[in-house]
Amino acid sequence: MSKSLPNKGFGYAMERMIFGARMPLLFIFTVVTMVMVFFAAQLRVDAGFKKQLPLEHEYMQTFLDYEDSFGGANRLLVAVMAKDGDMFDAEFFKAFEQVTNEVFFIDGVNRAGVRSIFTPNVRFVEIVEGGFAGGNVIPANFAPSSEDFDPSQEDFDRIRANIVKSGQLGRLVAEDFSGAMVWADLLEVNPQTGEKIDYQRVAADLEQIRQDFESEQLDVHIIGFAKIVGDIAEGAKSVIYFFGIAILITAILLFLYSGSFALTILPLICSIVAVIWQLGTLSLLGYGIDPMNILTPFLIFAIGVSHGVQMITSWNNEFLFGEAEATDPNEAHGVSSMRAARRTFRRLLAPGTIALLSDTVGFLTILFIDIRIIRELATTASIGVALIIFTNLILLPLLLSLIRVKNISAWRESHIKRTHGRDALWRALAGFTKMPVAILTIVIAGGLFVFGLDKGDEMQIGDSQAGVPELRPDARYNQDAEVISSEFSLGVDAINIIAEAPMQACTEDYEAMENIDRFAWHILNVEGVQQVITLPWVAKVINAGWNEGNINWRVLPRNNFVMRQNLQNIETDTGLLNRDCDAMPVIAFTEDHKASTINRVVSAVKDYRRQYGAGTETEVPADLLNQLADPGKTRLDYTPVPKDQLEPGQVNFRLATGNVGVMAATNEVVEAAQFPMLVLVYAVIIVLCVITFRSLRGTICIVLPLALVSVLAYALMAYLGIGLKVNTLPVVALGVGIGVDYGIYIFSRLQYCLKEEGMSLEEAYFHALKQTGKPVIFTAFTLAIGVGTWIFSTLQFQADMGKLLAFMFFLNMVGAVLILPALARVLLRPREKADA
Numbered sequence: 001m002s003k004s005l006p007n008k009g010f011g012y013a014m015e016r017m018i019f020g021a022r023m024p025l026l027f028i029f030t031v032v033t034m035v036m037v038f039f040a041a042q043l044r045v046d047a048g049f050k051k052q053l054p055l056e057h058e059y060m061q062t063f064l065d066y067e068d069s070f071g072g073a074n075r076l077l078v079a080v081m082a083k084d085g086d087m088f089d090a091e092f093f094k095a096f097e098q099v100t101n102e103v104f105f106i107d108g109v110n111r112a113g114v115r116s117i118f119t120p121n122v123r124f125v126e127i128v129e130g131g132f133a134g135g136n137v138i139p140a141n142f143a144p145s146s147e148d149f150d151p152s153q154e155d156f157d158r159i160r161a162n163i164v165k166s167g168q169l170g171r172l173v174a175e176d177f178s179g180a181m182v183w184a185d186l187l188e189v190n191p192q193t194g195e196k197i198d199y200q201r202v203a204a205d206l207e208q209i210r211q212d213f214e215s216e217q218l219d220v221h222i223i224g225f226a227k228i229v230g231d232i233a234e235g236a237k238s239v240i241y242f243f244g245i246a247i248l249i250t251a252i253l254l255f256l257y258s259g260s261f262a263l264t265i266l267p268l269i270c271s272i273v274a275v276i277w278q279l280g281t282l283s284l285l286g287y288g289i290d291p292m293n294i295l296t297p298f299l300i301f302a303i304g305v306s307h308g309v310q311m312i313t314s315w316n317n318e319f320l321f322g323e324a325e326a327t328d329p330n331e332a333h334g335v336s337s338m339r340a341a342r343r344t345f346r347r348l349l350a351p352g353t354i355a356l357l358s359d360t361v362g363f364l365t366i367l368f369i370d371i372r373i374i375r376e377l378a379t380t381a382s383i384g385v386a387l388i389i390f391t392n393l394i395l396l397p398l399l400l401s402l403i404r405v406k407n408i409s410a411w412r413e414s415h416i417k418r419t420h421g422r423d424a425l426w427r428a429l430a431g432f433t434k435m436p437v438a439i440l441t442i443v444i445a446g447g448l449f450v451f452g453l454d455k456g457d458e459m460q461i462g463d464s465q466a467g468v469p470e471l472r473p474d475a476r477y478n479q480d481a482e483v484i485s486s487e488f489s490l491g492v493d494a495i496n497i498i499a500e501a502p503m504q505a506c507t508e509d510y511e512a513m514e515n516i517d518r519f520a521w522h523i524l525n526v527e528g529v530q531q532v533i534t535l536p537w538v539a540k541v542i543n544a545g546w547n548e549g550n551i552n553w554r555v556l557p558r559n560n561f562v563m564r565q566n567l568q569n570i571e572t573d574t575g576l577l578n579r580d581c582d583a584m585p586v587i588a589f590t591e592d593h594k595a596s597t598i599n600r601v602v603s604a605v606k607d608y609r610r611q612y613g614a615g616t617e618t619e620v621p622a623d624l625l626n627q628l629a630d631p632g633k634t635r636l637d638y639t640p641v642p643k644d645q646l647e648p649g650q651v652n653f654r655l656a657t658g659n660v661g662v663m664a665a666t667n668e669v670v671e672a673a674q675f676p677m678l679v680l681v682y683a684v685i686i687v688l689c690v691i692t693f694r695s696l697r698g699t700i701c702i703v704l705p706l707a708l709v710s711v712l713a714y715a716l717m718a719y720l721g722i723g724l725k726v727n728t729l730p731v732v733a734l735g736v737g738i739g740v741d742y743g744i745y746i747f748s749r750l751q752y753c754l755k756e757e758g759m760s761l762e763e764a765y766f767h768a769l770k771q772t773g774k775p776v777i778f779t780a781f782t783l784a785i786g787v788g789t790w791i792f793s794t795l796q797f798q799a800d801m802g803k804l805l806a807f808m809f810f811l812n813m814v815g816a817v818l819i820l821p822a823l824a825r826v827l828l829r830p831r832e833k834a835d836a
Contacts, residue, residue: 011346019342022398029395033273036280043279045200045233046288049074049225050188051372052666052726059665062498062654069578070496070585070657074186076224078103078209079484081179083217088156088177094144095213096180099220102212103182106205108197113575116182117163117172121571124166134569137162174487179219181488186226203230221480228468231477235795239294242793246298246786247272250305253782258312266399267308267392274304274391278384293377295801300384302783302809303359306741307352307392309775309782314344315400317771341401345393351748352393354692355741358685359385362736365680369673371666371726426773429817430766438822445819449708456714460723462595462667470727470797493593495660496585497523497605499534500614500643500652506535506581507564511649513539513556516584519608519653523588526604528597534586535567535576542566582643586653590660595723598664605655614641614650670729677729678710678736685740692744693751697827702743704823705815706736709808716807722800731804739812742780745772746816750824761828765821773817780813 018025053060080096082089087096100116103109115122117137124134139162142155163173173180189196203226210220247268254264275297282289289296318340363385366378431437463469471477499519501512517536524532540554543566547553557563570576577584590597640652656664682703689699713731714724722728749772753764787809790802 011349014349015342015346018345018394018398019338019401022401025394026398029273029390029398033276036277038280039283040276040279043283044288046290049186049199051290051376053662054371054665054669056370057665057669059656059661059668063657063661063665066498066578066583066585066657069572069583070498070575074188074225075659076103076106076109076184076186076206076226077181077222077484078184078206079174079179079181079221079480079488080213081174081219081221081483081487083219085176085178087174087179088160089217090144090149090151091217093142093151094149095215095218097144099209099213100182102205102209103184106184106202108186108202110185110187114182114184115172117159117166117168117180121574122166122168122172124162135162137166137168170488176487178487181484186224199226199229200233202226203233206230219483221483223477223481223484227477228470231475232470232795232797235471235793235798238794239298239798242789242798243298243301245789246301249786249789250782253778253785254309257309257778258316260316262403263312263316266396267305267312270308270391270396270399271301271304271388273395274384274388275301277387277391278380281383281387282380287376287379289380290373290376293373293380295798296377296380296384298787299381299805300388302786303356303385303741304388304392305783306779307348307356307388308396309779310348310352310745310772311344311392311396312400313775314348314771315340315397318343319403319405337403337405338401341397344400345397348745349393350692351744353389354688355744356385356389356393358688358740358744361684361688362681362740365677365684366729368680369669369677369729371669374726374729422774423770426766426769429769429773430762430821432818433762433765433821433825435825438825441818441822442826445705445708445815445822449711452708452711452715454715455718456711457718459714459718460595461671462598462663462725463593463723469723469800470795472794472796472799475794475796493590493660494658495588495590495598495601495656495664496658497588497656497661498652498654499584499586500640500646500654501582501584501650502646502648503580503582506539506567506577506584508560509648510556510558510560510563512651513563515612515649515651516586517556519612519651520586522608523586523601523604526588526601528591528600530589530591532586532588533576535570535584538570538576539563539566585657587658588660593660593663595667598660598667601660602655602664605653609653612651613653614646666726670725674724674729681736682707685736689744693747695751698747698751698824700827701820701823702740702747702816705743705819706739706812708819709739709811709815710736712811713804713808716804720800720803722804727797728800728804731801739808739815742776742812742816743820746776746820747824748772750821754828761821761825765824769817776813776816780809784809 053063055061055064078099080092080099081087082092087093096116097118100114100118103116104111104114120136122137124137138159139155142151142159143149160177163169163177169175171181172183186197186202206222206224206227207230210222214220251264251268254267255261258264278297278300279289315337319337360382363378363381366381367375369375432441468475468477468481497519499516501516502509505512513536516534517540520532520534520537523529536556540556543557543562544550544552544554546562546566557566567577572579575585575587588601590601640654641650643652646652655661685706686699686703689702690696693699716722717724717728746768749768750764753759753767754761757764757767759767784806787802787805791799793799793802
């Protein structure tokens with residue numbers, strides 16, 4: 001007969017305290033849950049543009065410094081296209097003028113920066129006898145909103161000519177005159193009300209514009225961060241349905257596993273309670289939930305189910321057979337549900353707590369990444385996992401103690417019948433503790449590790465595909481982006497490098513202007529750059545205009561008075577200079593925002609400014625260098641000269657604004673953070689396991705399979721074309737946090753059988769599988785199937801996360817069941833009984 005658990009120590013004290021106040025605690029749990037339901041119902045979607053930015057990064061400091069002068073990267077583009085390919089039609093201009101007005105009055109739009117051929121800040125300039133003439137692209141007498149609007153062909157020809165002369169062909173007007181576009185920048189705080197803008201409301205307003213103006217003659221295409229948020233939030237509604245499907249699948253499989261309605265419903269209830277508490281706590285703390293973090297509650301549910309299955313398995317064995325380690329069920333006798341619950345609580349308190357603490361602290365390590373949306377995810381996940389300690393390690397055993405069974409014999413027979421024949425499987429798996437199977441397993445795992453490292457090197461930092469990877473390739477947003485990119489030659493992706501020069505450099509400092517012009521030429525010749533626009537380029541065009549358009553005069557004048565004459569009509573709302581003319585953006589339009597394109601452009605900027613910029617390159621501190629994924633490429637740090645200390649001819653080239661600039665900064669932060677984050681996660685797990693099990697060898701048995709799965713997850717991301725970015729960076733940490741539970745439970749039981757029962761390694765592992773391995777395998781399959789349904793989601797990032805999580809759930813189980821015992825044979829065998 002097996003030994004009983006000792007009635008002493010922390011576990012016994014907690015057991016007496018918890019079960020001694022069983023009914024009061026159940027009442028408290030009920031009341032708290034009702035309160036949390038109320039607060040969870042108050043939780044709102046909280047999306048924000050700047051929360052996705054690493055605001056302390058060098059590039060984002062530039063972004064913030066010049067956000068008011070040149071706008072940010074939070075731009076809306078609304079294109080109206082004529083289906084017949086010709087925009088010169090009265091109905092088109094009526095619709096487009098109204099679209100411009102509708103965009104202008106959207107809450108949160110920076111109205112001074114709205115640009116279309118109908119706005120007064122879009123003008124044309126032409127060479128006439130005696131100099132230049134100019135005006136608005138749309139003449140004052142061309143009024144589509146008037147009742148008697150009846151334009152002639154002459155009116156259309158005039159507007160066509162004005163568009164060409166304005167330089168907006170390919171920017172605000174399609175190259176083939178098939179449509180036109182409205183540009184607008186959004187502000188985080190509504191300038192009209194002073195309140196934070198509601199991105200979902202903005203997205204709804206944009207969608208209303210589409211519905212109002214799309215017709216048999218016109219198409220409306222809309223892109224921008226606000227529209228992305230709206231589309232993701234709309235798609236995120238399907239998460240509720242997938243959550244329901246996952247619960248249903250889990251319930252069915254749990255019933256087949258346990259053969260009991262009570263043992264099916266109780267762990268589900270406790271896991272759902274954990275989610276309710278998580279959402280309610282977020283609301284109490286004043287947090288919302290970002291659409292990008294909408295999947296986090298399901299992960300909490302999954303972790304809760306994992307621990308719940310361990311709990312009901314142990315309780316069932318205690319209740320039916322008295323001793324979970326009984327070798328002959330026919331000779332064992334059950335105990336009361338209260339006794340079974342108390343023993344189960346005491347047995348699983350330590351491994352369950354250490355597993356959940358590993359999860360919690362592992363998620364908290366993500367807080368070191370200085371991007372608000374990732375910190376929100378870390379906070380959300382950590383709160384949820386910490387609450388599982390109460391709902392699944394305390395509430396669940398209390399509920400199990402209330403179960404009453406009329407016919408225990410029938411239940412025992414049913415249980416024996418369901419599990420009949422499984423001993424052969426457990427014996428076969430226990431064979432992985434034998435030589436040479438253990439050695440072969442370790443060699444295969446080592447080979448997979450090497451393969452994963454090699455394949456994982458192909459994974460991109462940032463987006464690996466064109467379009468918005470969070471949405472399906474055939475999503476309306478990605479279709480709109482493709483149309484706008486193809487019809488408007490400058491595309492939708494741009495990186496703005498701010499050229500800082502002495503005050504009034506544009507008219508007083510020829511050398512600085514020449515330096516900026518050479519830099520623009522350098523960037524234009526980078527692969528992936530479509531076109532570059534900057535103030536010196538405009539000055540050269542105007543200079544040629546003053547000289548009868550002769551291309552030989554398309555140069556920067558050295559005479560200050562001539563330069564002043566050339567640029568006197570260039571206003572700050574063009575986005576080409578600031579009020580003091582000491583900052584001029586070099587706007588580089590790129591073919592796409594793939595990580596490879598961004599890396600080439602950023603490298604070209606750094607190469608140029610290293611040679612000709614006013615800043616200085618200094619060695620990166622050694623402690624920071626060690627954190628970089630590829631320190632060989634980033635040994636130098638750039639320090640710009642303060643703008644007020646620049647001397648004539650000197651120019652700072654500061655990266656970067658624009659949507660591509662934002663992505664460049666984010667990619668660099670993600671690249672620098674991924675390795676330290678994983679090191680920290682594993683360090684926490686190792687420390688907690690060593691403290692709990694008092695065995696370094698045992699800790700290695702738990703951790704090495706996790707490391708293998710992490711490496712293989714990167715390889716899978718490379719294979720599937722999933723880039724490592726803000727939305728995917730935490731997934732590996734989350735996978736490690738969930739996967740460590742499997743190894744901890746199995747090793748905890750293995751160690752008990754070795755030390756307390758004095759069994760051989762093979763026999764100890766056989767019994768560990770029967771008690772904890774069985775629920776580990778069941779949980780892995782159940783959760784993998786649950787998240788596997790996500791591949792049918794309308795959101796691409798949910799489908800991708802489903803593939804990754806299903807892969808990690810399953811592989812972590814395989815590692816815990818097959819690789820852990822093989823490592824135990826090699827590492828624990830010499831001192832198997834004394835140092836397990």
